[in-house]
Amino acid sequence: MRVLDPTNETRTAGVTLAPRLASFAGLTVAIITNAKEGTKGYFTHLDRMLREEMGVADVAWREKSNYSAPMDAHIVQELTNWHAVFTGVGD
Amino acid sequence: MQLSLEPSLTSKIHEVDDFAAAQEFFHSRGWTDGLPVVPPTEAAVAACLEWAGMPPDQLLGIEPVRTQPIRAEKLAINAVMAGCLPMHFPVVATAWQAMMKDEFLLHGVTSSTGGCAVLVIVNGPVRLEIGASGRFNALGNSDRATSVIGRAIRLALINLMDLRPGEVDRTTLGHPGKFSYCLAEDEEDTTWEPLHIQRGMPPGTSGVTVFAAMGPRQIMNEWTTDPREILETFAAEMRANQLHYSIYGGNYVIVVPKQLRDHIQGAGWTKRDIAEFVFERARVQRGEWANVGKGSVVRDRATKVHSALQSPDDLLVVAAGGPAGGFGAVIPPWMGSKTRAVTAAIGVCVDCEPPKR
Numbered sequence A: 001m002r003v004l005d006p007t008n009e010t011r012t013a014g015v016t017l018a019p020r021l022a023s024f025a026g027l028t029v030a031i032i033t034n035a036k037e038g039t040k041g042y043f044t045h046l047d048r049m050l051r052e053e054m055g056v057a058d059v060a061w062r063e064k065s066n067y068s069a070p071m072d073a074h075i076v077q078e079l080t081n082w083h084a085v086f087t088g089v090g091d
Numbered sequence B: 001m002q003l004s005l006e007p008s009l010t011s012k013i014h015e016v017d018d019f020a021a022a023q024e025f026f027h028s029r030g031w032t033d034g035l036p037v038v039p040p041t042e043a044a045v046a047a048c049l050e051w052a053g054m055p056p057d058q059l060l061g062i063e064p065v066r067t068q069p070i071r072a073e074k075l076a077i078n079a080v081m082a083g084c085l086p087m088h089f090p091v092v093a094t095a096w097q098a099m100m101k102d103e104f105l106l107h108g109v110t111s112s113t114g115g116c117a118v119l120v121i122v123n124g125p126v127r128l129e130i131g132a133s134g135r136f137n138a139l140g141n142s143d144r145a146t147s148v149i150g151r152a153i154r155l156a157l158i159n160l161m162d163l164r165p166g167e168v169d170r171t172t173l174g175h176p177g178k179f180s181y182c183l184a185e186d187e188e189d190t191t192w193e194p195l196h197i198q199r200g201m202p203p204g205t206s207g208v209t210v211f212a213a214m215g216p217r218q219i220m221n222e223w224t225t226d227p228r229e230i231l232e233t234f235a236a237e238m239r240a241n242q243l244h245y246s247i248y249g250g251n252y253v254i255v256v257p258k259q260l261r262d263h264i265q266g267a268g269w270t271k272r273d274i275a276e277f278v279f280e281r282a283r284v285q286r287g288e289w290a291n292v293g294k295g296s297v298v299r300d301r302a303t304k305v306h307s308a309l310q311s312p313d314d315l316l317v318v319a320a321g322g323p324a325g326g327f328g329a330v331i332p333p334w335m336g337s338k339t340r341a342v343t344a345a346i347g348v349c350v351d352c353e354p355p356k357r
Helices: A037-052 A073-081 B019-028 B042-052 B072-082 B086-099 B106-111 B126-130 B144-160 B227-244 B258-266 B271-281 B286-292
Strands: A002-004 A028-033 A058-063 A084-087 B013-015 B059-063 B068-071 B117-123 B182-184 B207-213 B217-220 B252-256 B283-285 B305-307 B315-319 B327-331 B342-345
Touching (some): B059 B086, B072 B086, B086 B126, B086 B207, B086 B342, B144 B182, B217 B227, B227 B258, B227 B283, B227 B286, B227 B327, B252 B258
Parallel strands (some): A028 A084, B117 B182
Antiparallel strands (some): A002 B013, B207 B342, B252 B327, B283 B305
């Protein structure tokens, strides 16, 4: 019996990761939160660690307007202003 | 093992010994929902495409977040696996086209911990052609057509979008509608306008409405003939959902069976009248969260009013169910207005030319 493969054999291009940073000292980074309740404490703690323990110069905060959608276009446009971005899924 | 490629179909071909071997082959690769599948042979898949008049490489749409193209051949393979006959495939294809509209938020609703399923509501003449019943057991295993169409949606999500539990599908609980969730409206036994016409599809067409939906919440009221009292029970269930699940407004479906419909229609109420009544009644104050264990997020907004519907247009009223019983259902949205129900006409190219004014 001959059967056909049901999976999507054509894959999207994916993404290329930026070069890894050697240090956060003196850099400007951003936290992009999905705005869920549970993210506030987590990212607030991360913000403190970045400033106090890793010497980050500034932490910008941005919030997605829809936690299940890609980040808003205006946030994408800002990406080049930051050396690194932290984002993630939080409930 | 890869053998050869058919001239028209380009999917990889696998050779298995027999039906039983096909089951183990597909299950072992994570290509099923756990139930047996119909082996997708080249002839069965080609028949689906021929019925729909689609070449194998026809692009049905591109999922907006992961930019994953969905082509007719791959969708037909999954439809065959679900048990679809060729005549079911145009409904599956149209539903998928609707699901790929930005406002449906396909990636979000299918990967979320919230665990909704795609509810497909079928309207128009196609229901009668394929034997889709909106009567006995309308939200269950009412008929072959709705069972296999709903299952085809899920199998395609699994295989074309990698929505396997624990992979892209991060759902905490889910609900049984994630096996199959398809409903036909009983247009023959109601005076109400069919849902797809109400939502802007041309008269005479068939249509599907897709909705990122939680499981149905059943209500019962057999002790009144007053439309207001009947609809108050539906609104109460929506208020309960607002408090127990999500307070935010968006689309809701209510399924109204014949016994309750007869009272509401008999009093001259239209679907619009129902929507306007429910819009006013299905709302809660944020402070009520404190009564259900969510007091910590009331904060200083206890008197803020949250409506289950952002407008009367948000309510999708569907006539369906067996002939007896005062049972209805409220089907809530995955999460407020972050996803929107989408309606599309079957076999109508709505993008081919500008709308006639």
